[in-house]
Amino acid sequence: MTTAQNIQFQFQQARQAYARGAWAEALAACDRLQRQVGRSEEVLNLRAMSLLALDRGPEAAATLREALKRKPNSAGMNLNAARIDLALGNPKGAKRHAMTAARAASNDARVLYQAALLCRQCGDYPTALRLVDRCQAREPGLSDAWYLKGSMLLDQGDADNAAIQFEQALAHNPANARAMADLARLRGELDKDDRLMVMLEGMATRGRETWARSCALFALADLRARAGDAEAAAALYQRANELGNQVRPFNFDAWLRQQDETLSAYMDLVPQGAPGHGNGAGLVFLVGMPRSGTSLCEQVLAGHPDVLAAGELHAMAAIETLAARGNTDESLRRHYIEALPADHGRYRLTTDKLPMNFERVGLIHRLFPGARFIHCTRHPLDVVLSCYQQDFQAGVKWAFSLDRIAQVYQAQDRLMKHWKEKLPEHITEVRYEDLVGDLPATASALTTFLGIEPDDAMLAPEAIDRTVQTASRLQVREAVHTRSVDKWRAYEDLLAPAIERLGDLIPAPGK
The missing domain is CATH 3.40.50.300 (P-loop containing nucleotide triphosphate hydrolases)
Structure with missing residues (x-):
């Protein structure tokens, strides 16, 4: 393996560590790479997101600023900068970076979708809705965009049109667990033979991703609870939370210590x-x-x-x-x-x-x-x-x-x-x-x-x-x-x- 191939291999390992939630491992790999090849923008970008995942937001922001000095119009890095700004309680900065990304990749539906998602989190619904409309015009089959628009309509109290968007999301991707779950909650009571119930039960047992199985189980539990079947609902909530705990690891002991320190x-x-x-x-x-x-x-x-x-x-x-x-x-x-x-x-x-x-x-x-x-x-x-x-x-x-x-x-x-x-x-x-x-x-x-x-x-x-x-x-x-x-x-x-x-x-x- 050549030196260049070895560097690329290490970078891929760092990305894989980040993807599976091993953020400290990804950060350590980025630091090793920096010692070998210097502070390239790709490594800085991954390092910044690893720092953010480890709740080290200010360091993440400083790292990504350095990367953006080299590639100020990078859509991906501007989207990450927006995510860091949101974590640091800076919605105005987040929107600015999201819009920079949207301008830099104006024909990329995936970038427009992410920019819309970030603008929604900033509270700018008119801009978010315009971006998601542009996204849908460029890639009508992007299920997540239909789901995002439905979620925004639901935030605004328009449940009927939200349901239509969720239906479209499922038409383009029948395995969209969030659209499935939110549509089921809007519909309320479902019969055993209902299409949505069948889809949710299939996702809960055969879904490829842990978060999706958990999402479906929560929806099924909600439906059982509404029907007054507390015993069945309780069992489903237990299964949903067991999976959710795998998706969202949390250092609870550290949090408890922090409360003691605050009181002191x-x-x-x-x-x-x-x-x-x-x-x-x-x-x-x-x-x-x-x-x-x-x-x-x-x-x-x-x-x-x-x-x-x-x-x-x-x-x-x-x-x-x-x-x-x-x-x-x-x-x-x-x-x-x-x-x-x-x-x-x-x-x-x-x-x-x-x-x-x-x-x-x-x-x-x-x-x-x-x-x-x-x-x-x-x-x-x-x-x-x-x-x-x-x-x-x-x-x-x-x-x-x-x-x-x-x-x-x-x-x-x-x-x-x-x-x-x-x-x-x-x-x-x-x-x-x-x-x-x-x-x-x-x-x-x-x-x-x-x-x-x-x-x-x-x-x-x-x-x-x-x-x-x-x-x-x-x-x-x-x-x-x-x-x-x-x-x-x-x-x-x-x-x-x-x-x-x-x-x-x-x-x-x-x-």
């Missing part, structure tokens, strides 16, 4: 200002466990003309990393403000409903002492069950184990009790059971906390026309109901590990 770092936290005044006076953070009602709570607030509901912003997670690297508070504040929607200045209040910001309340208060927090809570077993029932393969990494979900709930409870003790005037609590059980009273309490006048539109959240990307995008368009209260009771046997773990955190019956 802010043990002596004292209020730096009054809520609603000074830096961050117009910022409202909805925090708590995923599936605790944050989406519905934000949808209620979105009905008020003085509130901009910005959805789940990932900027603060990136800022936490930058803070650990020694960035100044002023630069961190600027980073967050630049990540807000462009029109946020037109509103008195802007909400950020990334639930996991419960980890960062101390940091947020340090940067924005005028910011307020709404802690969304729900019966712990309903939270655990709802997380376990959700296909979080593209999101929450710890939600594939009942015991892990329960441990996250414990960590959240401990941190929020600390934040409330230290910042009692900055934080209010909204119980999901109160939100759905007495919406007028809960909405009134929220407006009082936020210093705004009540508005009748807040009492009909299902009628509010806005884009919702979260897992609750279908539920927030339903009239408020109490059907999801105490759902856990039908799954008590399944939840045994969580019940044992949570212990005294489970409220007594009737509370």
Whole structure:
């Protein structure tokens, strides 16, 4: 083997390591290659994405910037730069790189699809829809493009046209597991002989990729749950989560240590200002466990003309990393403000409903002492069950184990009790059971906390026309109901590990 062939062989091995999720191995291979052949843009590009996968976003950004200096119009590297910008909470930079890629490869349907996907993640739906239309014009048979358009329509509440797009996705690729699953959920109840049911069962047992089998199992479980067959649904959810855990490995012990470190770092936290005044006076953070009602709570607030509901912003997670690297508070504040929607200045209040910001309340208060927090809570077993029932393969990494979900709930409870003790005037609590059980009273309490006048539109959240990307995008368009209260009771046997773990955190019956 010649030297050139050996280098190419090593590079292919690095790419294969990255593809199978061995990111540390891929990074080490890239570093070896750099010592042998220098810092070529191809190696820099792979090194950057390996760093990103290892949650080393700032290093990834610096590495890819170096690669882009050599090939500024590379479509592939600009797409990767956009992905890194999104991970660092910089949607404006992400869109800029996505559009550079789309211009550089304007006739490449796959690049246009990826650019559309990234623009959707940036929240720019008009641009994303235009890009996906261009993609479909160039390659009508690209199933993923039909699925993406359907997903965007569903985000916007257009379920009928979303279903048409999902049907087209399946017509072009009958093995498109996500289109199959979302179409089944839209259709609701399926008979055993239904075409979709047959397709889902086939994918669940014979799908080539682990994530696709898991996706199909989650959809089948949802259908069984809707039919009231909790026993069959529980078995399917277990199988789906076992596969999901293989797809999304997560260093849970490291995450738990980080929560201990956060608590220690802010043990002596004292209020730096009054809520609603000074830096961050117009910022409202909805925090708590995923599936605790944050989406519905934000949808209620979105009905008020003085509130901009910005959805789940990932900027603060990136800022936490930058803070650990020694960035100044002023630069961190600027980073967050630049990540807000462009029109946020037109509103008195802007909400950020990334639930996991419960980890960062101390940091947020340090940067924005005028910011307020709404802690969304729900019966712990309903939270655990709802997380376990959700296909979080593209999101929450710890939600594939009942015991892990329960441990996250414990960590959240401990941190929020600390934040409330230290910042009692900055934080209010909204119980999901109160939100759905007495919406007028809960909405009134929220407006009082936020210093705004009540508005009748807040009492009909299902009628509010806005884009919702979260897992609750279908539920927030339903009239408020109490059907999801105490759902856990039908799954008590399944939840045994969580019940044992949570212990005294489970409220007594009737509370």
